[in-house]
Amino acid sequence: MAAKASDTQRTKFVLDEKDIPSKWYNIQADLKTPAPPVLHPGTGQPIGPQDLAPLFPMELIKQEVSRERWIAIPDGIRDVLRLWRPSPLYRARRLERALGTPARIYYKYEGVSPAGSHKPNTAVAQVYYNKQEKVTRISTETGAGQWGSALAMACSFFGLQCKVYMVKVSYQQKPYRRIMMETWGAQVVASPSPDTQAGKKVLQQDPNSPGSLGIAISEAVEDAATREDTKYSLGSVLNHVLMHQTVIGLEAKKQLEKADDEADIVIGCAGGGSNFAGLSFPFAADKLTGKQKKLRIIAVEPSACPSLTKGKYVYDFGDAVGLTPLVKMHTLGHAFVPAPLHAGGLRYHGMAPLVCKLYDEGVIEAVAVSQVSTFQTAVQFARTEGIIPAPESAHAIRVVIDEALRCKRDGKRQAILFNLSGHGHFDLGAYEAFLAGKLQDYEYPAEKIAEALRGVPKVKA
Ligand SMILES: *Cc1c(COP(=O)(O)O)cnc(C)c1O
Numbered sequence: 001m002a003a004k005a006s007d008t009q010r011t012k013f014v015l016d017e018k019d020i021p022s023k024w025y026n027i028q029a030d031l032k033t034p035a036p037p038v039l040h041p042g043t044g045q046p047i048g049p050q051d052l053a054p055l056f057p058m059e060l061i062k063q064e065v066s067r068e069r070w071i072a073i074p075d076g077i078r079d080v081l082r083l084w085r086p087s088p089l090y091r092a093r094r095l096e097r098a099l100g101t102p103a104r105i106y107y108k109y110e111g112v113s114p115a116g117s118h119k120p121n122t123a124v125a126q127v128y129y130n131k132q133e134k135v136t137r138i139s140t141e142t143g144a145g146q147w148g149s150a151l152a153m154a155c156s157f158f159g160l161q162c163k164v165y166m167v168k169v170s171y172q173q174k175p176y177r178r179i180m181m182e183t184w185g186a187q188v189v190a191s192p193s194p195d196t197q198a199g200k201k202v203l204q205q206d207p208n209s210p211g212s213l214g215i216a217i218s219e220a221v222e223d224a225a226t227r228e229d230t231k232y233s234l235g236s237v238l239n240h241v242l243m244h245q246t247v248i249g250l251e252a253k254k255q256l257e258k259a260d261d262e263a264d265i266v267i268g269c270a271g272g273g274s275n276f277a278g279l280s281f282p283f284a285a286d287k288l289t290g291k292q293k294k295l296r297i298i299a300v301e302p303s304a305c306p307s308l309t310k311g312k313y314v315y316d317f318g319d320a321v322g323l324t325p326l327v328k329m330h331t332l333g334h335a336f337v338p339a340p341l342h343a344g345g346l347r348y349h350g351m352a353p354l355v356c357k358l359y360d361e362g363v364i365e366a367v368a369v370s371q372v373s374t375f376q377t378a379v380q381f382a383r384t385e386g387i388i389p390a391p392e393s394a395h396a397i398r399v400v401i402d403e404a405l406r407c408k409r410d411g412k413r414q415a416i417l418f419n420l421s422g423h424g425h426f427d428l429g430a431y432e433a434f435l436a437g438k439l440q441d442y443e444y445p446a447e448k449i450a451e452a453l454r455g456v457p458k459v460k461a
Helices: 058-065 075-081 093-099 120-132 146-158 168-173 175-183 197-205 213-225 239-244 246-258 274-288 353-360 371-385 391-410 428-435 446-454
Strands: 023-025 070-072 089-091 104-109 137-142 161-167 187-191 230-232 265-269 296-302 312-317 326-331 365-369 415-420
Touching: 023 239, 023 246, 023 274, 058 120, 058 239, 075 120, 089 246, 093 104, 093 371, 093 391, 104 246, 120 137, 120 146, 120 239, 137 146, 137 213, 146 161, 146 175, 161 168, 161 175, 161 213, 168 175, 168 187, 175 187, 187 213, 197 213, 213 230, 239 246, 239 274, 239 353, 246 274, 246 415, 265 274, 265 391, 274 296, 274 353, 274 415, 296 353, 296 391, 326 353, 365 391, 371 391, 371 428, 391 415
Parallel strands: 104 415, 137 161, 137 230, 161 187, 265 296, 265 415, 296 365
Antiparallel strands: 023 070, 089 104, 312 326
């Protein structure tokens, strides 16, 4: 669709506070067949709400399995979201000009939240429901530190204690993320830590373990499962987390209407799948219900941790040690420890089951990109659009630019929308390495993945 002449210089599409969505979109309502059940690791049977009750408040457990299309956002949550929502939608005019592409590039910028990413959208919701159910302490893991900071901030708003197990490689690379969490009142330890049995076990095998999201999840889950006052909170992967993020896509749809435009391609980076789903699910709805047939939706992952493009679609544990229920997802094997990529938020062995289901059904596509080429586009983006992207978000930008250049070659005037899930102000060490020519690519770890996949539990389908 051609943009109107009057819009030729419009760069920013902003909404009013009253346009913050009042309902989340639940894609489970529009799936042709229900998502595969989550299984109990001991019995192999589908788990019920009572199995999850030690870890999550009941309201979130209900949301996890709900097939209602729309779920109302309580005012107590919207009142906090007002601090940074609605987030802006930008047209990347300078990037378009630099590329010489006829494509129109739009980005939804989630770096405007106080924690600097999309993660507070669900952190606030999760802490709110825990507070409602009288929980006083929350444990969690964090990779790059984005989720830990979001949860620490949300806990400070609602007066809950927060314990964060931070993947060791990020703990070392990003001291300022830790200080941010501590400023918001959280307690932070490097994972694997001696504070849990799971952490001790990993440290015994490998005292220099760089840690992984999987290991940190094991620790945080154990913490919550062994304490009365504590529940666990996950920043991605789960159905309810993806649903909380749909405020992003719902706003973006309204903003594209303001731009008098329609997306042909929707792109997001995918670690656990939440920012990708948050932007894309409200658009995928139009594909699932037959309203929009031609739309392409692309998830981008690092080639060093390629769960969608190289993983197996089987039941596996969500954590490294094998404490969580079994979920059907594209997995590299729960014991897979990815290379210490700078995009810490993309170092997860699995992927959100709902994203995997859409991928399996051909509703979405997936692409894997390498670290160095990702930083090349991150710098190009910073030099044209100003914003220094989080290394995670830069994965999406890599593919946005590839698609825009394809449009240039083929003379296609398509509209590309992507999620700029966060800023990279705490990732300048990675930029420093890139600018000094010291950033490296990691080979696709075929052997390590094959080995980890042999450890996936056998489950009758
Ligand atoms: C955590 C994070 C990601 C990856 O997590 P998803 O659940 O896949 O969104 C991506 N971008 C940023 C900025 C993050 O903080």
